[in-house]
Amino acid sequence: MGEFSDIWNRLIDGQEQMTTYSIVLGRERHVFQDLKSVLACASPLKSGDVLAGIAASSNERRVAARYLLADMPLKTFLEDLVIPYEVDEVSRLIIDRHDWTAFASVSHMTVGEFRDWLLSYDATAERLLAIAPGLTPEMVAAVSKIMRNHDLITVAGKCKVVTAFRSTIGLPGRLSSRLQPNHPTDDPEGVAGSTLDGLLYGIGDAVIGINPATDNLEACTRLMVLFDRLRERFDIPTQSCVLTHVTTSIKAIEAGAPLDLVFQSIAGSEAANKGFGVDLAVLREGQQAALSMKRGTVGNNVMYLETGQGSALSADAHHGVDEQTVEARAYAVARELNPLLVNTVVGFIGPEYLFDAKQIIRAGLEDHFCGKLLGVPMGVDVCYTNHAEADQDDMDNLMVLLTVAGVSFLIAVPGADDVMLNYQSLSYHDIVGLRHQFNRPPAPEFEAWLHRMGMIDHTGRLAPASASGAFSRNLLSYGASA
């Protein structure tokens, strides 16, 4: 449909609407037929872009596209849309919400000048936050393509995006975590075992979030009740989330279930979102439903959103746009919903989208950078599947890089092994290690709770879990008689 209307428009106008971009390097002239081709070719090598047939055909061509990109005014991305305004509601959202006042201070810059400015001392946390509404996903994706990994870390580390519900996420110098107690059949005792284990490691200040085995309303409600009772019993300043479809969450709210956060997977094109069974209207409806519950204590950010490079391609809804740029467009959708948490599930989707650890690590840093620069509270599921060229050492690398880059939160599962989704993430231990090594305590409300429970010793470190401690005993015996 999108392609058809595009061709139709050109026929009607009787002229080529697209601009051709070209550059001469040495003896060779590199021609790119449109803006999205420049973006795709400038992207670091990704198997997904190769699969889509849009990756640069040579290393030189990749750098040629970057030279072109560097000289391109940021304004270009407001005039030449990678997915036409007429056919895509995400494009309309991006353009209609663009804030010219916020854009003013960088509006004269090229992408290359923008990179230099982002890295300059002039780009402080306050200035970065102020220009965020003036930036579009295509601008941040473009600048990321001419940045090295360390550039992405440096700039993301300066961004400050703070959100809150029962705990405050994203404060400088802190590292939050999602506790992910998945179970292949949602067995309550099995879920409880993984949850209590995580709490003993001080995990779960961003969210206690489970991927349910089924999307069934009753099963999801049972899990919501289980987490809510646990939270109330121990007075834990965090929020829980059952990661079910937004429409199921809306039904659960209508039925009076104790729901904290509405979850949804989102992507960067209208068609890809349709593939997830959502559009902007139903997402806003979900947000309004959750707000009506008034369950937040320190803030009103009620949405939890997940994204990941490759989802638009796998839904055949990428419009020929490279996987990183489409991913950045998902953050425009996220930004509209004032989420508490957004995370890219970076290595989950498989090697046909991100082939190996080099691609996964790069994508994780890109996603975190783009999200933060657009003002989104970005977390990352540092993860991989068994058929990707990656292992736990690679996850160690990425988790350290992201911590240095000031990631809002990371996801952790028992022993790094998700027994329901059959992939590997970080372990509870990894979060504890990062917090201690880099002096990144959890959200302040949660940190205070850990103190109250006697879990943190006099040095501010999480004490080794002692099963004989009163809190451990109490926690681990929870629900045993139920």
Next chain:
Amino acid sequence: MTPFERDPFARFRNATRARIGLGRAGDALPTSAILDFQLAHARARDAVHGQVDFVALAKQLAPVPTVRIRSRAKDRTIYLARPDLGRQTNAADLPSSGDPYDIAFIIADGLSASAVEHHAVPLFKACMKRLGGFSVAPVILGEQARVAFGDEAAAAFGAEVAIVLIGERPGLSVPDSLGAYITFRPQSGRRDSERNCISNIHADGLSYEVAADKIVWIVREALRLQLTGVDLKENAEGAIEALPHQEA
């Protein structure tokens, strides 16, 4: 030490295979937990990158005739990065036309060589015991093959129903799980929603006998109703699923 202190998670161990209560070496995982994890990952990796010994497989299947057909993915690296090529047959390997058949079995390596080597032959034999009266094409041995590979391969034999037995994406707890995908009137371009799937066929999962019962039931229903997929649902309880999404 009280028993509680030794393993306070004992209570949960029957309820979950999650790696809970592992203990700590400083902030890190203890040595035994690290090595256990690495062993599980190594087995999963070996399953993904292992090569099915199709010569041995053909011998095990004898006297049933077999045909080897490669996909357009030349090697494992291309196979993993380019699922589109793994779904297409290498035209040179296809037979010239002959008599049509009711059923074609495709044994495809998929993402787990060990799943195919452990479970494909006994499952095939269990199915054949139940399929008297049907004409069955030579067994197609699919190399570097994904599920949709079976559409082109079975169509080349004029089969009414394709049964793809394929190695599933390995998890850490089960590296050798086999899946069976049944497609009525297989042809290039069939959507995944037009197939039925029985998954988790392995030592701790679905047994060969139960899986074969389900497969043959679907085949008979497919031929009676002239369809597979979301519109063909098993009434009895069980693990038959219509496929909502693309195959992994």
